[in-house]
Amino acid sequence: MRDVAIIGVGMMKWGELWEKSLRTIFVETALAAIDDAGIDHLDAMYIGCMSSGLFVGQEHLGSLLADYLGQKPIPAARVESACASGGLALRQGFIDVASGMNDFVLVGGIEKMTDLNANEVTYALGTAADQEYEGYHGITFPGLYALIARAHMEKYGTTREQLAMVAVKNHDNGALNPLAQYPFKITVEAVLNSPLVADPLRVLDCSPITDGAAAVILAPVEVAKKLNKPIVKIIGSGHATDSIALAHREDITWLEAVYQSARKALAMAGKKIEDIDVFEVHDCFTIAEICIIEALGLVEKGKGGQAVEAGLTRIDGPFPVNPSGGLKAKGHPVGATGVAQAVEIVKQLRGEAGRRQVKGARLGLTQNMGGTGGSSVVHIFAAE
Amino acid sequence: MPTPARYWREIPQRYRLEAGRCRRCGFIAFPPRLICPGCRSREFEIIKLAEEGRVISYTIIRVPPHQFVDQAPYAVGIVELDDGVKLMGQIVDCPFEELRTGLRVRIEFRKIMEEGEAGIIYYGYKFVPA
Numbered sequence: 412m413r414d415v416a417i418i419g420v421g422m423m424k425w426g427e428l429w430e431k432s433l434r435t436i437f438v439e440t441a442l443a444a445i446d447d448a449g450i451d452h453l454d455a456m457y458i459g460c461m462s463s464g465l466f467v468g469q470e471h472l473g474s475l476l477a478d479y480l481g482q483k484p485i486p487a488a489r490v491e492s493a494c495a496s497g498g499l500a501l502r503q504g505f506i507d508v509a510s511g512m513n514d515f516v517l518v519g520g521i522e523k524m525t526d527l528n529a530n531e532v533t534y535a536l537g538t539a540a541d542q543e544y545e546g547y548h549g550i551t552f553p554g555l556y557a558l559i560a561r562a563h564m565e566k567y568g569t570t571r572e573q574l575a576m577v578a579v580k581n582h583d584n585g586a587l588n589p590l591a592q593y594p595f596k597i598t599v600e601a602v603l604n605s606p607l608v609a610d611p612l613r614v615l616d617c618s619p620i621t622d623g624a625a626a627v628i629l630a631p632v633e634v635a636k637k638l639n640k641p642i643v644k645i646i647g648s649g650h651a652t653d654s655i656a657l658a659h660r661e662d663i664t665w666l667e668a669v670y671q672s673a674r675k676a677l678a679m680a681g682k683k684i685e686d687i688d689v690f691e692v693h694d695c696f697t698i699a700e701i702c703i704i705e706a707l708g709l710v711e712k713g714k715g716g717q718a719v720e721a722g723l724t725r726i727d728g729p730f731p732v733n734p735s736g737g738l739k740a741k742g743h744p745v746g747a748t749g750v751a752q753a754v755e756i757v758k759q760l761r762g763e764a765g766r767r768q769v770k771g772a773r774l775g776l777t778q779n780m781g782g783t784g785g786s787s788v789v790h791i792f793a794a795e
Numbered sequence: 796m797p798t799p800a801r802y803w804r805e806i807p808q809r810y811r812l813e814a815g816r817c818r819r820c821g822f823i824a825f826p827p828r829l830i831c832p833g834c835r836s837r838e839f840e841i842i843k844l845a846e847e848g849r850v851i852s853y854t855i856i857r858v859p860p861h862q863f864v865d866q867a868p869y870a871v872g873i874v875e876l877d878d879g880v881k882l883m884g885q886i887v888d889c890p891f892e893e894l895r896t897g898l899r900v901r902i903e904f905r906k907i908m909e910e911g912e913a914g915i916i917y918y919g920y921k922f923v924p925a
Contacts, residue, residue, distance in 0.1 A: 534860040544826065545883050547917075558872070
């Protein structure tokens, strides 16, 4: 396998982009990544997208987006693993470059969500759950994570306030990110007084509905070195699956696919979790970030809430989590999220993260999750 | 929305609680499977699920998917049946303030949703306090 570097990143302001179509959002973001890399052609593309079919009635994205990016006839494929589609697209691009098949590979993520109303979006996202044995009974994604949250609170004593502190911390970080959908601070009181969506989770426990894209350009390290650009290497990649039906898990508070994907990525990188300086993880709901830091091995099982309360995950804490603002404040255009996590880590490792810079960061980790943990993709990045 | 054929295929599970029990290791698959995720055996016998169990976790859905808009708010939980099988379903005939983990429930056959005035009426299992 060849060593793989990220030589360019692109991301634009996320939000409710009424005036822009899926293809426009993607192309302007992909062009930003191509310009950042300073290259004049691509050899292949992978696009993470959960459900353009349900959100805008458009499938066959690989060809559509390669064409509108002016790149046909290069090979281009859409990659789908629910909300982990972006992370999985990155893994496919990594494998493609590492294998020697292609040199310049664009990995993009895109979701255009705001053309539907909230109930329709709830339905579309719900298709990432088991349609016949979960969706049939009227469960939603906030509802599934609410089941996890209640179980975690009762088993480990995690408090309602600790859940709120995840959102507050991520908004503190997002306030420093000009590309975030919600670049402002919130308070614990605001979270606790926001409307209930699925008890015990409230509106401000949930990541928002977002239009947005993200893109990175991959190249072999030996090719990247000739471009005189800052190089961030991908040194580990792990992917794992689990039952998508929550009821089929032995313990609904434990994210086994997150544990397995992190274990594989760390082994490939030859690193321990405590070696990593900065983390971007999949906080689709506040409880998710708590369960993820436990499954990554940053804290013991059941101690995630206490870790957040103690400030361990803040930008200036011992293991900064989601300096970008996370899904909560930055936004969550589902297929784009996994790629945007890589964009943030590259900025952090290049020292280009501005006021949210984690000082001296040399190693970063992304964790991107599908459904309630039915899939998880972890990547580890190193500053050259 | 399920088509009639898609709905009809699941009737053995939704109406009769039919599950598959692995002849080698005893794992109960609901819905039935072709290969056991534990021991990889392909030999199953059809059994019927236990009809009582206890609530493992629950929530109250206040922002529903579009086909459940007329039912919200409603409770959904994961129940561990007395045979060890866990499954998801609505918890009904129980005031929200009496919901708790550990609550004993039993399965009843109920209407799940309906598809307008001329469409399919969907039935299946729900949980009620035992």
